[in-house]
Amino acid sequence: MLFIYKVSDSSGRAINGSIEALNIEVAINALQKRSFTISTIAPAGSSSIFKRDLSFWKRIKSKDIVILSRQISTLFEAQVSAMRIFRLLASEIDHPMLRQVLTSVSDDLQGGSSISQAMGKHPQAFSSFYVNMVRSGEEAGRLDKIFGFLADYLERTYEVTSKAKSALVYPIFVIVTFIGVMILMLTTVIPSISSILIESGQEIPIYTKIVLGMSFFFVHYGWFLLVLLIVAGLFLWRFSRTQGGRYALSELKIRLPYIGDLYRKLYLSRISDNMHTQLSAAIPIIRVLEITAEVVDNAIFEKAIILAAEEVKGGSSISDAFSHSRVIPGIMIQMMRVGEESGETGNILETMARFYRREVTNAVDTIVSLIEPALIVLLGLGVGFLLASVLMPIYSIVGGE
16 A cells, blocks of 8 residues: 655655555554654545645634643543554544644654654644643643643633634624625616616706716726725735734734724733743743743734843843833733732732633623624615615606606
8 A cells, every 4th residue: 555655854854755555554664664753644545636635725723722632631631641642533533634733743752752842843733832831741740731721721712712703703794794785786776776767857866876876886897896805805915924014903903992902801811821821831931921922913912022021031020021011001010010929920810811801701792782783773774875865766756747
């Protein structure tokens, strides 16, 4: 049976190739005897372009890692060996890309790598925060507890993030529906009625002329507008990939009315929870700040944390380092100072994380309660304006006759 593999040699050079073997275990053993570190290996029949494309698009989601972490934690508590855990999970999991990652991790473990080294090769699945937490667990000899910490942390993060995202689903749906209804009416309903108004020869009100002009534009130049929107979207996407664009969009997120307050609380919750979890795993404070900066997912907060880490390296306390930041609130800095003075920084951060999680939930509920009726009223007014603009002149024509 033919297997396609991707390996690296002793110098770290990547090598792609194929090997004929009775089964995958024999193929793995043969490659390891050549001192290769296996990244991926799969039967040749499963490596078609079509299947690889499907695997590429089915990316690994946060929910997948949450479930995986809980499973790993449970198996470690049951005293199952690390290599057996990853082999077992790789054989049971449905997600093709995650299955490939777990198979690669188990192969690396069989080749003598540590768990953190094996996971570090797959940043698409395991973040720097995740890998460092696992490394601290290996050094302390308490991987079962570390994976438990990770599972709890990822569940909390996923819950808060999902809550924030769900707040935007309904408004986006209503807005898209509103735009779709308006475009449908302007391109199908209004043109058929406009001919009646024009042929009547009566004076057309200004608001009806505006609606007829919009209808004419969408009917004759709609494709041009669509192309323009696609080009603008691509430009915005490219801009967001640059350092300046990422910084500008991050600033916009936290400056938007109402939504910005939600984002700020979400980031503060993530920072507090992340730092608390890492400190619980006895990771050095400077490394804690560096990893937190990587996972906060906002360029403004990331810069603030990096600058704080530099000041801590110079001998400042965490609270003093954060006191120079415009995005870290005073209450959080004061609580950190209390934690440093009492030696309970980890517990204080846990308290702050709970506080901001509740704030995110309250902010989401408030935004939804405000947006829902406003959007419904907006949708009704928009459709009503269009109908009134064409029906009122028609009624005048009928009345005049």
